[in-house]
Amino acid sequence: MAEVSPEERHLRLIGELDCDPTPLATLRHSTSHVMAQAVKRLFPGVKVAIGPAIDDGFYYDFAKAEPFTPEDLVKIEAAMAEIVAANLPFERQELDRAAAIAFFRERGEPYKVEILEGLDAPRVSLYRQGDFIDLCRGPHVRSTGEIKAFKLLSSSGAYWRGDERNPMLQRIYGTAWLSQEDLDKHLWRLDEAKKRDHRKLGRELELFVFHDVAPGAPFWLPRGMTVFRQLEAYWREVHDANGYLETSTPILVNKKLWEQSGHWDHYSDNMFKLEVEEQTFGLKPMNCPESTFVYRHALRSYRDLPLRVAEIGRLHRNERSGTLTGLFRVRQVTMDDAHIYCRPDQVQDEITSVLGLIRQFYKLLNLEPRFKLATRPDDYMGTIEMWDGAEHGLHEALKANGLAYELKPKDGAFYGPKIDIHVEDVLGRDWQIATIQLDYNLPERFQLEYVDADGHAKRPVMIHRAIFGSFERFIGMLTEHVAGAFPTWLAPVQARVLPVSQKHEDYARAVHARLRAARVRAELDDRNEKLGYRIREAQVQKVPYMMIVGQQEREAGTVSLRHRSGEELKGVPVDRVLADLAREISSRASDLTVGRP
RNA sequence: GCCGGGGUAGCUCAGAGGCAGAGCAACUGAUUCGUAAUCAGUAGGUCGCGGGUUCGACUCCCGCCCCCGGCUCCA
Numbered sequence: 095m096a097e098v099s100p101e102e103r104h105l106r107l108i109g110e111l112d113c114d115p116t117p118l119a120t121l122r123h124s125t126s127h128v129m130a131q132a133v134k135r136l137f138p139g140v141k142v143a144i145g146p147a148i149d150d151g152f153y154y155d156f157a158k159a160e161p162f163t164p165e166d167l168v169k170i171e172a173a174m175a176e177i178v179a180a181n182l183p184f185e186r187q188e189l190d191r192a193a194a195i196a197f198f199r200e201r202g203e204p205y206k207v208e209i210l211e212g213l214d215a216p217r218v219s220l221y222r223q224g225d226f227i228d229l230c231r232g233p234h235v236r237s238t239g240e241i242k243a244f245k246l247l248s249s250s251g252a253y254w255r256g257d258e259r260n261p262m263l264q265r266i267y268g269t270a271w272l273s274q275e276d277l278d279k280h281l282w283r284l285d286e287a288k289k290r291d292h293r294k295l296g297r298e299l300e301l302f303v304f305h306d307v308a309p310g311a312p313f314w315l316p317r318g319m320t321v322f323r324q325l326e327a328y329w330r331e332v333h334d335a336n337g338y339l340e341t342s343t344p345i346l347v348n349k350k351l352w353e354q355s356g357h358w359d360h361y362s363d364n365m366f367k368l369e370v371e372e373q374t375f376g377l378k379p380m381n382c383p384e385s386t387f388v389y390r391h392a393l394r395s396y397r398d399l400p401l402r403v404a405e406i407g408r409l410h411r412n413e414r415s416g417t418l419t420g421l422f423r424v425r426q427v428t429m430d431d432a433h434i435y436c437r438p439d440q441v442q443d444e445i446t447s448v449l450g451l452i453r454q455f456y457k458l459l460n461l462e463p464r465f466k467l468a469t470r471p472d473d474y475m476g477t478i479e480m481w482d483g484a485e486h487g488l489h490e491a492l493k494a495n496g497l498a499y500e501l502k503p504k505d506g507a508f509y510g511p512k513i514d515i516h517v518e519d520v521l522g523r524d525w526q527i528a529t530i531q532l533d534y535n536l537p538e539r540f541q542l543e544y545v546d547a548d549g550h551a552k553r554p555v556m557i558h559r560a561i562f563g564s565f566e567r568f569i570g571m572l573t574e575h576v577a578g579a580f581p582t583w584l585a586p587v588q589a590r591v592l593p594v595s596q597k598h599e600d601y602a603r604a605v606h607a608r609l610r611a612a613r614v615r616a617e618l619d620d621r622n623e624k625l626g627y628r629i630r631e632a633q634v635q636k637v638p639y640m641m642i643v644g645q646q647e648r649e650a651g652t653v654s655l656r657h658r659s660g661e662e663l664k665g666v667p668v669d670r671v672l673a674d675l676a677r678e679i680s681s682r683a684s685d686l687t688v689g690r691p
Numbered sequence: 692g693c694c695g696g697g698g699u700a701g702c703u704c705a706g707a708g709g710c711a712g713a714g715c716a717a718c719u720g721a722u723u724c725g726u727a728a729u730c731a732g733u734a735g736g737u738c739g740c741g742g743g744u745u746c747g748a749c750u751c752c753c754g755c756c757c758c759c760g761g762c763u764c765c766a
Contacts, residue, residue, distance in 0.1 A: 250761030251694030258763050306757045414692050563766045595723040630727035
């Protein structure tokens, strides 16, 4: 694609007309205009709203009484292809804002008029291709013929200006790439993502199920619970070694507590409440208020700090029904929480050590963390000075650790700003997982104190942090990240012993018993099925190791080892298998190493 | 919560105002097998839930629940 000269997009407007001038974003933005043109051609009555480039493509919002159907999308795509084939030039035109308002009013485009009325620029730009003219800052490709590879993906409702009080528009999503090859690759990724969907894998691998009777809360099956437990075990190991003290606090708590913490004022829409003997109770949506009871249980000295109080707590949040999505968005959340009470002079070191823990966990699972600083929301508690101080503290900690970060303005918790940690999975999708929150508010609300070296009572600072974030979301993400093929230490079934025929059952049983004695999660598949069938089943279940035993193996005291990767290693002594497995599991290796030279 | 699409056997899905279907899985039997699906038979259902229309409803109408794709919100 040709370079876009700066003068072609010199006009600076603010608001929703932002457009990233990189070639790919420009192409997508242009494709959205072509789509709007096609829609106007096929459905003359619709009104156009906005149509930006987004991460993997573009969308355009239209005001239309009836939603678009899949058949509509096919027709629109065909009309777009015609527009592309016609190779219409994109022509830029500038005019006074008032003239633009008159122009769009005359054309019956109320959304464009509304946008223009909200702008403070004296002049605006329009782009035309063929018979279609749109308010737009640009830039665009030179002509529609430069659009080579695009596809419409879906349609759905979307609120005008993203506000649920506004009318709902019809949005069409599409994707566009610089080459057909890139488009194909993207479509492959979408397809791959569908195959890895944790909801599908969760069922197939028997990790968990959902049921109508408990929307937003999984039933963990034995295999899924094994993954859960192994993550917990690792978590406890690391936290024990890092000076954390584990606690457990009540789930059903009197409203009084939530009033004191501020949750009743700032979070009550998300809380499940119930009446018990004329008192109002709430299921805890967060652990923090109750954590302060652990702190206050004893008189704290400056020597006791930092006090690191951890809790794997089961939380309930009343998420709106339409937002629930598998393990990614649940109503019952198991959070690996901890609250660090420290002196102001300890904050930087504590945050640094939490960042270190997060990097340690994520490295083990081959996840690349990305850091985002979320600042004061509109509905905040406390004073601006407190917030400025806390935001500064988090910024300093990120800087001191040499971590680049993005800003998420107004996205902090109501009691304090946070560093949110996101990861990108193998398919390039982004998940928010861990969080570190700096809080001067709750210590104030709960009148927390410690006795300082000078004998005076001082107020501690509270750091809230979670590494997995929620076990639910984390396991969902991890399942998709590894496509169900968990590293051996996490795999629900680590090895499956397959006798060639029932004649070799005794030896198979002996091998299986030795594996179990070595605390390997091993299964014996001696069903009356052909070997090929049982191999296929183990393969589909992503069992890391299949151990096939027959006459030869029995005589030699070996197994024929088959990795789930398909790799075969014949005649591996059972002793060797046990030793290698023990090493692989205890080191929590991510690769399959057993029997390899 | 909002817009749209769905809910039929454990799973994937077909069907449709007049006896509820298939494949896989399960169970039984035969086969005793060397690296990704052996053969035969059997069993399996409140067609999401509740109401209505009808001689008759899985099918049509109304309400609700749940799921999916988005929006909004979020770990």
